[in-house]
Amino acid sequence: MNAKPPLVLLVEDDADTATLYMAMLSAEGWLVVSCENGQTARDWCFNTQEPPQLMVLDVRLPDTSGVELCQELINALPGEYRPAVLMLSAHGDPRMPSRCREAGARAFLDKLRDLDRFVDTAKLLLEEQASLNNSRFYHVNLTEMPD
Amino acid sequence: MVQQMLNWSLVKTAGVLVTLTLTPLLALCLLAIWYLPEPYSFTLWGLSLTVMACAAAVAMLAGWLWNRRLTRQVDLLIEHCHSLALGEPETLDDWPSYLAELGRLGIAIQVLREALVDYLSLYRRFFEAAPDMFLSLSPAGGHILDANQAFCRTVGLLRNEVLGQSVERFVSLDEGWDAAVSGKEGLQKGRVKTGQDWLQVEASISLERGPEGQPWVLGAILRDVTQRELLHRELLSKSTALEKALEEIKNVEELKDQFLTTLSHELKTPLVSLKGFLQLMLSGRMKPEDKQNYLEICWRNLSKLETQINNLLDLARLAHAKDQYEMGQVELGKLIRTEADNLRAMAAERDVSLDLTQVTPAPVMVMGNAEKLIQLVDNLLLNAVKYNKEGGQVTVGLEKLDNRVEFKVTDSGVGMAREHMAKIFNRFYRADLSGTGRLEGLGIGLSLVQEIVRLHGGHISVESEPGVGTCFTVLLEAVY
Numbered sequence: 001m002n003a004k005p006p007l008v009l010l011v012e013d014d015a016d017t018a019t020l021y022m023a024m025l026s027a028e029g030w031l032v033v034s035c036e037n038g039q040t041a042r043d044w045c046f047n048t049q050e051p052p053q054l055m056v057l058d059v060r061l062p063d064t065s066g067v068e069l070c071q072e073l074i075n076a077l078p079g080e081y082r083p084a085v086l087m088l089s090a091h092g093d094p095r096m097p098s099r100c101r102e103a104g105a106r107a108f109l110d111k112l113r114d115l116d117r118f119v120d121t122a123k124l125l126l127e128e129q130a131s132l133n134n135s136r137f138y139h140v141n142l143t144e145m146p147d
Numbered sequence: 148m149v150q151q152m153l154n155w156s157l158v159k160t161a162g163v164l165v166t167l168t169l170t171p172l173l174a175l176c177l178l179a180i181w182y183l184p185e186p187y188s189f190t191l192w193g194l195s196l197t198v199m200a201c202a203a204a205v206a207m208l209a210g211w212l213w214n215r216r217l218t219r220q221v222d223l224l225i226e227h228c229h230s231l232a233l234g235e236p237e238t239l240d241d242w243p244s245y246l247a248e249l250g251r252l253g254i255a256i257q258v259l260r261e262a263l264v265d266y267l268s269l270y271r272r273f274f275e276a277a278p279d280m281f282l283s284l285s286p287a288g289g290h291i292l293d294a295n296q297a298f299c300r301t302v303g304l305l306r307n308e309v310l311g312q313s314v315e316r317f318v319s320l321d322e323g324w325d326a327a328v329s330g331k332e333g334l335q336k337g338r339v340k341t342g343q344d345w346l347q348v349e350a351s352i353s354l355e356r357g358p359e360g361q362p363w364v365l366g367a368i369l370r371d372v373t374q375r376e377l378l379h380r381e382l383l384s385k386s387t388a389l390e391k392a393l394e395e396i397k398n399v400e401e402l403k404d405q406f407l408t409t410l411s412h413e414l415k416t417p418l419v420s421l422k423g424f425l426q427l428m429l430s431g432r433m434k435p436e437d438k439q440n441y442l443e444i445c446w447r448n449l450s451k452l453e454t455q456i457n458n459l460l461d462l463a464r465l466a467h468a469k470d471q472y473e474m475g476q477v478e479l480g481k482l483i484r485t486e487a488d489n490l491r492a493m494a495a496e497r498d499v500s501l502d503l504t505q506v507t508p509a510p511v512m513v514m515g516n517a518e519k520l521i522q523l524v525d526n527l528l529l530n531a532v533k534y535n536k537e538g539g540q541v542t543v544g545l546e547k548l549d550n551r552v553e554f555k556v557t558d559s560g561v562g563m564a565r566e567h568m569a570k571i572f573n574r575f576y577r578a579d580l581s582g583t584g585r586l587e588g589l590g591i592g593l594s595l596v597q598e599i600v601r602l603h604g605g606h607i608s609v610e611s612e613p614g615v616g617t618c619f620t621v622l623l624e625a626v627y
Contacts, residue, residue: 016420016444020427027432060412090415091408111419115426 038064059089220249286363417448465598505544531558
């Protein structure tokens with residue numbers, strides 16, 4: 001019997017960028033739910049029966065900051081359902097990775113980085129998430145992804 | 148008293164004379180009467196009495212003359228003192244030498260007076276030479292008893308025209324003289340009337356306790372602070388302007404930071420899609436049926452990038468090289484109709500209708516750069532469509548008014564608040580006009596429009612009402 005594919009929540013306001021990431025994530029065989037702003041993501045998270053294992057959030061969203069959304073969703077979801085968060089940004093602000101880390105994100109990537117790098121990071125986070133869920137060992141911190 | 152003293156001297160003199168003359172005579176008569184026979188003794192008695200009467204008369208006459216002489220000297224002395232009191236520089240040189248008894252007293256008075264004058268002149272000279280205005284006032288009535296030259300010069304009057312006048316006629320204190328009289332301490336601000344004008348002064352009021360303990364004004368020292376106040380105000384206005392400039396610099400810095408973040412986002416976002424999809428296609432991981440879609444996405448993002456870069460370059464060029472644009476006659480009506488037609492598809496997508504019925508069918512010629520005018524019309528029409536509501540309308544108007552051309556774009560969109568209207572032409576200013584919290588673009592569209600209008604020597608204005616819509620009016624010079 002095949003294992004259920006991981007569920008990924010993608011929050012990205014630019015339609016073309018969202019299409020790109022969806023294509024990359026779907027190609028890995030994962031289920032992807034795409035939201036174009038913070039409110040849609042919030043609504044989906046609070047109403048879904050099945051919480052995502054990974055959230056890919058854009059730092060800059062039209063109605064809220066991705067950093068705030070990350071903190072809010074992480075705090076709202078109970079520990080055992082708490083997903084890994086990968087933050088994406090086109091800002092180029094050097095303070096952004098640490099701000100994302102403080103908000104609870106496990107990884108931060110510049111949007112212009114190689115696409116394979118994006119997929120590898122998502123994969124690694126999902127594997128860690130699976131291992132965390134299996135061991136219920138939560139205090140591993142992987143916010144800084146090695147290059 | 149002097150008179151009494153003189154009367155007493157007269158009596159004394161007469162007494163001494165009578166005593167000195169009559170005593171030996173009386174003694175001689177008594178001896179003669181005692182030793183001489185009767186007819187001789189009676190004669191001697193008669194003779195003695197006659198001599199005594201004559202001596203008494205002479206003594207009285209001398210006393211009277213002496214009294215007159217002294218009275219005359221006293222009158223002269225009193226007259227001289229009056230002259231001195233009135234400030235006449237009269238000396239005792241002409242004092243009659245034959246009246247020398249009280250002359251020395253007069254000289255003593257004059258010496259005393261000169262010492263006093265010397266002493267007072269120090270204060271007088273200080274009073275007169277002071278650049279500040281000095282006023283001596285009557286304690287109860289507030290009338291001017293004395294005023295120095297600075298005050299007389301300021302009010303443009305002679306000293307005798309000022310003396311005795313009410314101080315309130317010339318000087319008004321901000322808090323009134325009543326406050327000064329009631330013993331208010333410290334410097335007070337006020338004004339001194341100088342003909343038709345007023346000088347601003349700082350008043351230092353001298354007070355003293357009156358007989359019943361009430362404060363009395365003795366005088367005032369007034370300092371002209373007009374220039375200082377002027378400088379103070381100037382300084383204040385400059386300091387306010389500096390603060391404002393600093394605030395503006397801070398705002399510009401903030402705007403610059405925001406702009407850099409926005410620029411990074413706006414330029415990188417199309418690049419992300421462009422690079423990502425190209426990588427997908429190059430890596431061969433793309434499904435063949437997605438190729439067309441991916442290429443379209445690439446093209447769209449490339450165009451977006453091109454537009455952003457062009458806008459940025461245009462803005463920089465327009466601001467610094469206005470004379471490099473080639474100007475020619477442009478038919479604005481035709482240009483507007485063409486650009487509106489190009490936008491119809493996009494407007495239809497958003498369910499926004501374009502109404503060109505108010506664009507005059509007659510040719511409207513302006514002198515300008517066709518490319519920039521297209522950019523101007525495009526930007527205004529695009530904004531009107533973008534910030535419109537679903538089912539909304541964009542009304543475009545063009546008409547000739549005397550020697551000017553009026554181009555109007557009115558939308559039925561979200562409108563904007565006054566705070567946005569003041570800033571929308573600022574570079575990099577972006578307002579949340581869509582109401583979604585999304586700040587789109589680089590914030591240079593309307594700034595570019597304004598630069599283009601300036602390039603053509605025109606004028607642009609905006610009217611807006613939140614929830615009703617916005618109307619941009621551009622005035623350009625017409626060509627016949």
